[in-house]
Amino acid sequence: MNFTKTLLGASAALALSAGAALADPALIYDLGGKFDKSFNEAAFNGAQRWAEETGGSYRDIELQSEAQREQALRRFAEAGFNPIVTTGFSMSTPIDNVAADYPDTKFVTIDGFVDPEAHPNVKSILFAEHQGSYLVGMMAAMASETGTVSFVGGMDIPLIRKFACGYAQGAKAVNPEIEVISNMTGTTPAAWNDPVKGSELTKAQISQGSDVVFAAAGGTGIGVLQTAADEGILSIGVDSNQNYLHPGSVLTSMLKRVDVATYDAMQAGADLETGVEVLTLAEDGVGYAMDEHNADLVTEEMRTAVEEAKASIVAGETEVHDYTSDDSCPALTF
Amino acid sequence: MDRMPAWADAILVPLISLLLAALLSALVILAIGENPVEAFRLMVDGALMRSTGWGYTLYYATNFIFTGLAVSVAFHARLFNIGGEGQATLGGLGVALVCLYLPWPHWTLALLGASLGAALFGALWALIPAWLQAKRGSHIVITTIMFNFIAAAFLNYLLVNLMKPAGQMDPATEIFPAATHLPTFQDMFATEASPLFRGAPGNVTFFLALLACVAVWLLIWRTRLGYEIRALGHSESAARYAGISPVRIIVITMLISGALAGLMGVNTAMGEAERLVLNATEGAGFIGIAVALMGRNHPFGVFLAAILFGFLYQGGAELALWTSIPRELIVVIQALVILFTGALDNMVRMPLERVFAARRRRARRTPAE
Structure with a gap:
């Protein structure tokens, strides 16, 4: 709770010097919710793995409404989180609206596409x-x-x-x-x-x-x-x-290795390379799962x-x- | 005889209900190991202490005013319109068609056109259930809720197959032309020195909602049509005896109700997103029922209740951002408020009535000391 208090107090000041004090990453899940056993949960798993391996911490939010998309982006950016990773194609338009206001913050849109020419601080990750x-x-x-x-x-x-x-x-x-x-x-x-x-x-x-x-x-x-x-x-x-x-x-x-994409983005931190990345079979961005549970079936x-x-x-x-x-x-x- | 004074009915009962809901929410928050005082402070701070927070609170409130008014107008004729969701969806479609396919020189004219489009589409979506109710006796609750699903499927079909720009992943229309973008509170009130309402979606539609409140008040209590609506609501047989045609009033009331719900589309599509997205209404049609219940079907009550729910939405967003209170629990808190102010209203009302009745009896026994 003290943490939040400092955050809120500092958010105004940080808006001016974004990224200077705090460089924790943030993660925004799409409306489906964090524990959908599928797409969003993959992002959560990637973030958890990053937190466990590096001892770092991150903040996340499950959205409840359309209007919160921009709101969450702005609040996280103003509080100095960097990079801000988002899941779901619906985040691309809000990022498009917000990115120019926070040039020092890196935004990642998984499944979305944002024009890299217009917004050099956005990374779009697409899957085949x-x-x-x-x-x-x-x-x-x-x-x-x-x-x-x-x-x-x-x-x-x-x-x-x-x-x-x-x-x-x-x-x-x-x-x-x-x-x-x-x-x-x-x-x-x-x-x-x-x-x-x-x-x-x-x-x-x-x-x-x-x-x-x-x-x-x-x-x-x-x-x-x-x-x-x-x-x-x-x-x-x-x-x-x-x-x-x-x-x-x-x-x-x-x-669909949303977990790897999330992990990599958090690992790269503020130095994240932006642009458009398409993850295909060649990069093992997509594939099929083999383990002991289906060994007998295949x-x-x-x-x-x-x-x-x-x-x-x-x-x-x-x-x-x-x-x-x-x-x-x-x-x-x- | 056992009536309470008007001020107790309008203010005391909702206030006590709210306090009970807040108390229970505090216990729930305590149970998952968070600090309820901190949580409340965070909600107030995020929703009411910063201009941007107000921008969001009023944005949500605008939606709830429209849907709340829609429900309360229908309530006055004892019609339970739970199709605000579908009517608002179609209203959004009306806004999109007007903004995308007609050339507008200035946002004021576009706002006028879009409002007409939204009201027209919302009203038309309410027309079929209204006609079925009036002519065939098909219950309006069943038909309006079914029309919600039809509206969602219809919009999905249009967006995915016809209105979506080619190659775009998101099932949404393209961005409306710049001339139709409504001024936000930021555009209206922010200056170089004080950047108010930064990035908040609250916009000029809020004032349209206030106008709608006044218009509904005039309609219900100051016009002949409003009298007929209320008469029908109190007793259909008496209204018929007085020469009021139930068919006509049911259809007209539902058209007005649908138009009000449809107007919400102006706020979400034109004011906030500046394009039509699939999930624009996101439950505001149903929140409207709670808002109308809590506001006692009076436009001013609806306005206050809408502000409260706007605060709950924006405060809930702040909680989601800065605490680890899960999203589901924030919905629980919102639901508790709806439960106490709407469904459990009599739990507070009846004991209060008894208290007031007892006081009155005592006053009568000892007259003018």
């Missing part, structure tokens, strides 16, 4: 989710016995369609005849945290013949994975490694095929279509 989804799509198609696999998305937004599109392309690369069912949980932010609806969608997909389901739906995915385990089919987790949630049922997880044949595809994508021989590049998908209709 379509590539990672392609690999798990291949694994799904190889593991499927019914010839039908499915996808459960969170909110129906371009980013989630990017996951679905990569997944469908991967599945069809293995088996051109395969049926890919895709459902979105909803159209409001509540869709990120609706495990019951996720469970219902999974049951509906199972009744249509699906025996592997990929969830890219934040907290909703917990319900998808649970139902898949209950009904005896395979599931695929997302963002964090979720294999441990239901050993023997979660085929793999599509990793056959040698699958691993070889996926590793070959990965090498081919990294080498540029296989092109995975990115839904967001032209808002369309050759392998799936929405």
Whole structure:
């Protein structure tokens, strides 16, 4: 509490000499919340790892409303936190509005894009989710016995369609005849945290013949994975490694190394290099998870095929279509 | 006979409810090992002691005034409009269409146009539930809440498929043209010497909300239509006997209610974000119900209650920023206030009424000493 008192008292003075006294990093989670077992939690894990390894401390906030986006950025910047790491593409516009007012503070937007020409103090970190989804799509198609696999998305937004599109392309690369069912949980932010609806969608997909389901739906995915385990089919987790949630049922997880991105940004501190960084398969920014929980599910044949595809994508021989590049998908209709 | 004096009804009851809610919140904060006095100080300091804090408090309050007025106008006709959320969503769409597709020379004209657009879209969204209620007897609570989901899905479809600039990840429209940007409190009151309201989203729409309060007061208590609305609310059969058409009043009341909720879109889309984002209403439509309950459906009460909820929102943000009180607990504190001022109102009211009745009896027994 004393800490906060000093902070508030000093915030006005610090606004003038930002970054001089305190150079702790700050982390702003998107509306989904810190413990979503997925995207935001990955950022939290990265920050925790940094704090444990370096003994440093950081401050974080879970947003509650749209208006708080700019507010949190400004308050942290005025209090001298540096860098300020944010998760979720919705932070890019607020950063765009705020960054010029705090030239000595470095801002990081994970999943968002801010023009590096206009704002030299912003780092945009993007992921090639379509590539990672392609690999798990291949694994799904190889593991499927019914010839039908499915996808459960969170909110129906371009980013989630990017996951679905990569997944469908991967599945069809293995088996051109395969049926890919895709459902979105909803159209409001509540869709990120609706495990019951996720469970219902999974049951509906199972009744249509699906025996592997990929969830890219934040907290909703917990319900998808649970139902898949209950009904005896395979599931695929997302963002964090979720294999441990239901050993023997979660085929793999599509990793998006938000934790590594957060860790690296905090590690670099105020000297962070800004600009745009796209983390792809080549940098292991995305990938698929292997551990003791899914070792029995993934056959040698699958691993070889996926590793070959990965090498081919990294080498540029296989092109995975990115839904967001032209808002369309050759392998799936929405 | 057992009525309380008006001042006790309007001020004492909400105040005691608030104190009870604050007390319980303090216990909750204590239970998770934080200091409630510090937390309260932090909330007051962040929301009321700095001009930027006021900028945020009044920004939230503006939203709640509009949705609170919307609920209270409908309440006067005994209609429970819980569709403020959907009507505000559509209001935001109206603002976006007006700002994006019409050329505006100056923000004053744009504000006028956007307000009309917001009110029109909000009113139209309330029209179908109103008509269903008036003509078919489909309950307004059911239909308006269902229309909230339809509104969310409709806006999502429009933003993702039609209105989003190509290649943008965020499901939001492009930024509105500069001529339509409303002056914020910073633009209005800050000078070189004293940078007031820095970065706060509070804007000129707040004054529009104040005007709306006055207009609603005039409407309900100073016009014939307002009389008819209240008459219908008190007794439908009596109103019918007096020659008031329930169908007409229900539809008109809901149109006004929807228009007021829709006006919230001016504040969020035009005043704050300067573009239409998917999640612009974020529950303000439902907070409006609590605001109307607490404000006793009177515009001035709605205004005070909206300021209180604005304070809770902004103070809650300060708590989230500077303490480790989790976000869920801040919602609990806000919920306690709603619970005590709205749902548990009689818990305070009835004992108080008894106290006042007892005092009156004693006064009667010993007249004029």
